Amino acid sequence: MKFRLTPLLGLLLSVLLVSSACAERPNAARIISDQTFAFLRVANTPDFIAKMEQTAIGKAANDPQMQPFVSGIWQTLKQSAANAEERSGITLEELLSIPQGELAAGVVAMQEGQPGVVIFCDLGEDTRVIERVVSLLETVAGNDGALIERSEFKGAEITLIRGNNGPLAISIHENVLLLSNRIEVLEDTLEHWSGDREDSLASDDRFSTIVSSSRGTKDEPAQLIWYVNPIDGLRAITKNQPGGSYVMGFLPVLGLDGVKAIGGSYIAATEDFDTIGHLHVMLERPRTGVIEMIALKNASTEPEGWVPEDVTNYMTSNWDVEKSYGALENLYDSIFGDGKLAEDIDRRINQRTGIDFKTEIIDNLEGKFTLVQWYEPPARINSQATFVAAKIKDRAMMQKTLDRIVESLPRLNDVVEKRNFGDATFYQANVADAPIPEDVPEDRRRRMETRRALRPEPCFGLIGDYLFFADRPGIVEHVTMTFGGDSPRLAEDLSFKLVLNKLQEHAGERKVAMVSFARPEESLRMVYELVQAESTKDFIGQRAEQNDFFKNLQGNLDANPLPDFNVISQYLAPSGAIMVDDETGLHWIGFSLKRDTE
Known part of the structure; x- marks a missing residue:
């Protein structure tokens, strides 16, 4: 067929x-x-x-x-x-x-x-x-x-x-x-x-606002639309339920009743783009409570010098940290009492670690936050590595703060090791594994080895003027080599520059709160290699003995193997997204470029 x-x-x-x-x-x-x-x-x-x-x-x-x-x-x-x-x-x-x-x-x-x-x-x-x-x-x-x-x-x-x-x-x-x-x-x-x-x-004005703001760049109608009124939905679901009135009464305290509607669309195969997606969060004004904490500023569109060219996903945003923290403090104190947030932070953090959380961490954040994802070879289920970073004002102060935190917490101090790699200074979690007994059955041994291989190795520290957290040391080393000039940078990549130009056209005069970039071919490469990996074949083979679905899958994959990766990758092009903050709320628009394969 x-x-x-x-x-x-x-x-x-x-x-x-x-x-x-x-x-x-x-x-x-x-x-x-x-x-x-x-x-x-x-x-x-x-x-x-x-x-x-x-x-x-x-x-x-x-x-x-x-x-x-x-x-x-x-x-x-x-x-x-x-x-x-x-x-x-x-x-x-x-x-x-x-x-x-x-x-x-x-x-x-x-x-x-x-x-x-x-x-x-x-x-x-x-x-x-x-x-x-x-x-x-x-x-x-x-x-x-x-x-x-x-x-x-x-x-x-x-x-x-x-x-x-x-x-x-x-x-x-x-x-x-x-x-x-x-x-x-x-x-x-x-x-x-x-x-x-x-x-x-x-x-309904809420529905029509979301639909009208979720069309294509040349006013193409959406092929798929979705809409949710979360407050009315929660009211309908909790009605006549124990505690339902309490839940609804608590929403205004949190400011969540200010979320009027959420919706979006999906548009495929337009004149200029492969796909376009919209997400609109319609918010009341003025914003209060949790919603007030979303204090976004214009986001820089220039990737940091440590972002590698071969990332699969890159996202950056700028926040007014002081305003967000102030909104959090007001909300917390309105629920638990005046000055309660400062009191609890002092008791639970400052006194235990010997630092001043507000002065040494919050006030040291500049407001730029970045997420980078990268597939670490060889291909495996947990190949995707994540690196989250926040720009800081004073690296020396932050380094002293991190050192004091680690030294003051014995349990943390016992499981982390301080490392230096290029410009990066970081702590890496090292969890010692007990030897696997020799008499363990082979299938159990494989399961134990697989679980250990999938376990993350968290790292946190500093590179340049950024405080970072990563789920494994491999991405820290890759980022550091890029920062040192040993690997190509995303900022120099032509496909990123093309996507960035398209993003700026979409933004126009509106305030850009977030910028992202993705390489679907890199994500697919990992999946592609994973499908062909011996470990995947072993996984399917083990289950094929007792499951007809896996037995059929194994037979069909053996009879119809994947072609070369470039057969698929030739069709894929980079994608990007922006988020703008306007008078109606937050609006996200993402698109993937078209690739000429004729």
Whole structure:
């Protein structure tokens, strides 16, 4: 069987066959109530699949040299589903072919009882597969003792299955499958099927703000959107629950009631970009409590001199440390009493370590924070190493502070070793391992060795004018060699400069709170090498003896090995993201570049 990413890709022609009734129906956001506190919508499933095929991942999966491997994975899934297909008479391909237009789901707050979930799925002109699925569901539920009731509402037939796991209302109306755990929600959906309701989700200012700010760079509509109203959702979930009123009453104290809505979108295969993603956090003004602690400043777009060129992920942001700490102090003191934060820090930190936490650490932070991730060879499950750094004002002061902390805490002092490597001075955790007894069974020995190999080796210290924490010494050494000029730097990389220019175009005059950069090909390289590693083959082989899925996977991978890495990597291009702080809240936009493979 020729496989192109998913079986739905072979059914793209059905987009042209969707009935006019489906095409003219208002989208789900105009039908459901503004009491919906969670919502997800794919505008047109076949179109979305087609767009995904045009992305780098889609092109890589459809590459002739990748087809045997992808087909092998698909065959593994088919073999795993074979028993279910035989019992039901419905194939996996048929199930995946069901969505033929809009696919949406919403969670609605109710006056009484649990929230209602409603699912919309456009079926196109052919509803035979879903009718077989519904018939099978009724049969299985009936055999399990469920009550099945039928009714009619607004010209639509509704089947209500009252089973052990709660009710399920089903209706196929105008070639659209509707599912809900509350028949009231399904009837409300049918009541407003024309989309002319004044209290629809689409008319909600919070929802419309997120949708309008989550379009493509050339105003391309999003193929996928999502939306959450966290406060209304929490209120609906905790209603009539023990302690629910206490939880809701405590939110204003923390300032979390200022989170009005969260949402975003995904846009694939635009004119200029491979993919674009949006995330918008809508906030009340003025910000209070926890939200006030998010005191972001303009972020420098220039990578530090110690950031290696071959990083997989890089992210930096600038904070007003004094303002953030002040907001934390105000919040803490408002809950526990005036001056309580300073008192607790003095008792729990200062007196135990002999330092002045506020003066020596907080006041010594300049406000720039950076995260770097890098894959340390050889490939293994825990190859990804992380390095987090904060820029400081006075390195000598910070070094004295770290030394005093280590010396004053015997337990810490016993397990760390002070090291110097180039410009870096740091403490590395060393946990001694007891010898593995010789009479331990071989399979247990391997498990013990694997657990020890996966265990992190935390490090903390200073490099240049940065205080850092890392999860292993390898990345510290790599960063230090870069800082010393022995390895290429990210700041000199042409792909980073290209992404940075695109980011600056997106930002315009807005305040940039965060900048990030990623190399998906480096992340994929680790996965690629891991799949081919002997340790992975041993892992699959051990489980294949007792598990049919792994047995099938092993056979298909042996018969259809991965091609050379450059077959995949040629399609992948760097990506970047920014976060801006504006009058409505925080807005994140990320994109991946297009790579010309023609």
